[in-house]
Amino acid sequence: MGLMLPVILLLALSYMVGPCNCTGLCSPETYEFRLSKDGAFHFPVFHRKHPCLGLDDPVHAASVSDAGTVIGNDEIHEGKYFMAISLGTPAIFNLVTIDTGSTLSWVNCERCQIKCHNQSAEAGPKFDPHGSATYRHVGCSDEHCTDILADNGLPYGCIEETDTCIYRLSYGSSQYSVGKLGRDRLALGDNHTIVDDFIFGCSVDDIFLGKEAGIIGFGNQSYSFFNQMVRQTSYDAFAYCFPSDHRAEGFLIVGPYPKKLELVTPLIRGYGPRSFVYSLLLLDMMVDGRRLEVDRSVDKQQAMVVDSGTDDTFVSSPVFYAFAEAMASSMQGKGYYREYGLKVCFRSAGGEPVNWMGLPTVEMQFPRATLKLPPDNVFHQQSVDRLCLAFQPDSAGVPGIRILGNKALRSFRVVHDLQKMTFGFQARAC
Numbered sequence: 001m002g003l004m005l006p007v008i009l010l011l012a013l014s015y016m017v018g019p020c021n022c023t024g025l026c027s028p029e030t031y032e033f034r035l036s037k038d039g040a041f042h043f044p045v046f047h048r049k050h051p052c053l054g055l056d057d058p059v060h061a062a063s064v065s066d067a068g069t070v071i072g073n074d075e076i077h078e079g080k081y082f083m084a085i086s087l088g089t090p091a092i093f094n095l096v097t098i099d100t101g102s103t104l105s106w107v108n109c110e111r112c113q114i115k116c117h118n119q120s121a122e123a124g125p126k127f128d129p130h131g132s133a134t135y136r137h138v139g140c141s142d143e144h145c146t147d148i149l150a151d152n153g154l155p156y157g158c159i160e161e162t163d164t165c166i167y168r169l170s171y172g173s174s175q176y177s178v179g180k181l182g183r184d185r186l187a188l189g190d191n192h193t194i195v196d197d198f199i200f201g202c203s204v205d206d207i208f209l210g211k212e213a214g215i216i217g218f219g220n221q222s223y224s225f226f227n228q229m230v231r232q233t234s235y236d237a238f239a240y241c242f243p244s245d246h247r248a249e250g251f252l253i254v255g256p257y258p259k260k261l262e263l264v265t266p267l268i269r270g271y272g273p274r275s276f277v278y279s280l281l282l283l284d285m286m287v288d289g290r291r292l293e294v295d296r297s298v299d300k301q302q303a304m305v306v307d308s309g310t311d312d313t314f315v316s317s318p319v320f321y322a323f324a325e326a327m328a329s330s331m332q333g334k335g336y337y338r339e340y341g342l343k344v345c346f347r348s349a350g351g352e353p354v355n356w357m358g359l360p361t362v363e364m365q366f367p368r369a370t371l372k373l374p375p376d377n378v379f380h381q382q383s384v385d386r387l388c389l390a391f392q393p394d395s396a397g398v399p400g401i402r403i404l405g406n407k408a409l410r411s412f413r414v415v416h417d418l419q420k421m422t423f424g425f426q427a428r429a430c
Contacts, residue, residue: 033188033193034189035189035193036255036256038234038235038255038256039233039234039235039256040233040235040253040254040255040256040257041188041189041193041229041232041253041254042251042252042253043069043070043083043251043252043253044069044070044249044250044251045069045070045071045072045081045240045241045242045243045249045250045251045252046069046070046071046072046249046250047071047072047073047246048073048074048075049246050246050248050249051247052249069084070082070083070084070098070242070250070251070252071095072242072243072246073095073122075120075122075211076095076120076122076123076210076211076212077097077209077210077211077212079311079406079407080097080098080210080212080309080311080406081097081098081308082095082096082097082098082123082212083095083096083098083216083252084188085186085187085188085216086186086187086188087107087127087132087184087185087186087187087198087200088127088129088131088132088133088134088135088184088185089132089133089134089184089185090131090132091185091187092124092125092127092128092132093124093125094107094123094124094125094127094212094213094214095122095123095124095212095213096212096213096214096215096216097210097212097214097215097216097309098216098218098240098252098308098309099215099216099217099218099219099307099308099309100218100277100278100306100307100308100309100416101219101277101305101306101307101308101309101310101403102169102171102215102217102218102219102276102309103151103217103218103219103220103221103223103224104148104167104169104200104201104217104221104223104224105199105200105201105214105215105216105217105224105225106167106169106177106179106200106201106202106203106214107126107127107200107201107202107203107214108126108127108203108206108213108214109126109127109128109129109179109180109202109203109204110126110127110128110129110130110131111128111130111204112126112204112205113204113205114178114204114205115205115206115207116203116204116205116206117206117207117208117210118211119211119212120211120212123211123212123213124213126213127202127213129180129182129184129202132184132185134184134185134196135182135183135184136182136183136184136197137163137164137165137180137181137182137183138164138165138180138181138182138183138199139163139164139165140157140158140159140160140163140164140165141163142165142181144165144181144199144222144223145157145158145165145181147221147222147223148165148167148181148223149165149167151221151276152167152168152169152170154167154168159180164180164181165180166178166179166180166181167179167180167181167201169201171398172310172397172398173209173397174207175206175207175208175209176206176207177201177203177205177206177208177214177215178203178204178205178206179201179202179203179204179205179206180201180202180204181199181200181201181202182199182200182201182202183197183198183199183200184197184198184200185197185198186198186200186228193232195228195229195232198228199223199228201214215309218238218308218416219276219277219278220275220276220277220278220418221276224276226238226254229254230254230255233254233255233256234255234256235255235256235257235419236417236418236419237254237255237256237257237415237416237417237418237419238252238253238254238255238415238416239251239252239253239257239413239414239415239416240252240253240308240413240414241411241412241414241430242308242406242409242410242411243410243411243430244376244377244410244411245411245430248411248430249430250411250430251430257415257417262424262426263368263369263370263424263425264368264369264422264423264424265280265281265366265367265368265369265422265423265424266281266367266368266421266422266423267279267280267418267421267422267423268280268281268303269421271303271305271401272400277305277306277307278305278306278416278423279303279304279305279306280303280304280306280366280404280423281302281303281304281366281367282302282303282304282315282319282364282365282366282402282404283365283366283367284364284365285319285323285362285363285364285365286361286362286363286365287323287326287327287330287360287361287362288326288330288360288361289361289363290326292319292322292323292326293322293326294318294319294322295318299316299318299319302315302316302319302402303402304402304403304404305401305402305403305404306404306409306414306416306423307403307404307405307406308406308409309406310397310403310405310406311390311405311406311407312390312391312392312397312403312405312407313390313391313392313403313404313407313408314391314392314393314394314396314397314398314401314402314403315391315392315393315394315402316393316394317393317394317395320391320392320393320394321393323389323391324344327344327346327360327389328344328346330360331346331359331360334355334358334359334360335348335349335350335352336348336349337349339386343388343389343392344388344389344391345382345386345387345388345389346386346387346388347385347386347387348385348386351385352385353384353385354381354384354385354386354387356375356376359375359378359379359387360375360378361373362378364404364408369424369425371408371412371425372427373408374411374427376410376411377407377408377409377410377411378390378391378408380407390405390407390408409425411430412425412426412427413425413426413430
């Protein structure tokens with residue numbers, strides 16, 4: 001989600017063994033949240049169109065959500081995946097976006113004071129802090145208040161009358177959330193896992209494009225969901241596989257993961273002033289085996305933030321325009337012509353349906369690892385005969401920020417191993 005906070009972390013690429021569970025079995029063992037024998041928290045991942053969620057027996061969409069499952073729902077927010085959490089006493093169910101590009105988690109709260117986004121009924125009700133017996137404000141002198149204000153470049157944020165810390169988060173596309181910092185009981189997996197005094201934002205003013213309840217932050221700060229959760233495990237890592245195939249099942253794991261590693265690339269600690277994000281060093285790109293023609297004196301090796309909360313991938317303008325030209329040349333040879341507009345799109349010359357097997361191959365090269373992208377991860381299909389690139393220049397997003405979005409990594413097994421400072425991906429795993 002490309003959160004505009006002045007901090008960053010180091011990240012690396014490490015690969016997991018074995019494919020995602022694509023059997024389509026709808027028994028409870030395939031969908032329930034669980035704590036594995038090695039101490040990891042495991043959440044299965046489904047799209048709302050997964051066949052298991054369309055059955056009256058034995059799995060209902062509501063029961064899957066209550067089981068701590070990750071849900072993909074394009075009607076709530078296209079291209080995003082959501083975690084089911086419960087906050088407060090009594091517990092309030094909410095679906096929140098999994099976001100590796102931000103740290104502070106937040107949800108929509110009652111008593112919206114200025115403007116708040118519309119929340120889908122499927123994402124749960126708005127959280128009411130006054131209705132929770134376990135909710136507490138975070139005080140203005142609390143160290144977490146000080147850290148969050150500093151990380152966001154805010155010199156001050158306090159309601160002195162009630163000693164309540166105020167936060168403000170900024171995202172790309174002029175999105176933001178402003179509200180009060182609080183602590184409350186967080187429950188996962190039908191109340192089997194509890195985090196007491198979970199720190200999060202209670203949003204009372206926002207501009208937000210989705211209809212989910214809010215965001216769950218996986219960035220590397222003490223107050224992120226990941227770092228509050230990983231204290232209950234034995235290993236500092238998280239892994240995920242978000243399926244592009246709506247019939248497939250993916251996963252989200254916090255803690256230890258299967259340790260057979262394949263391609264591994266180092267993480268970079270630092271992306272300008274952003275120390276909370278996870279970034280990789282992009283060395284080169286290729287289309288159909290040919291390197292892009294980019295003036296390396298203008299565009300040198302560059303870091304990219306790994307951001308599960310952003311759908312498209314954003315590269316530097318010189319790389320993007322070279323990539324677009326290379327794709328146009330290759331697509332023309334395969335019977336497609338380029339359309340010019342805000343995005344780079346292609347249409348089959350004769351109006352025939354897209355031949356996915358005949359589309360160009362794309363590779364992204366990182367230190368010691370090459371990410372080979374299948375066409376599903378390169379294009380958005382707009383109609384039967386029309387495709388648009390899932391890549392944009394960095395000038396079209398957060399200025400100067402390069403992002404490896406979740407579309408590029410979808411259906412890969414991905415590991416963020418903060419203990420070894422490595423990052424891994426295993427191709428077409430779910």
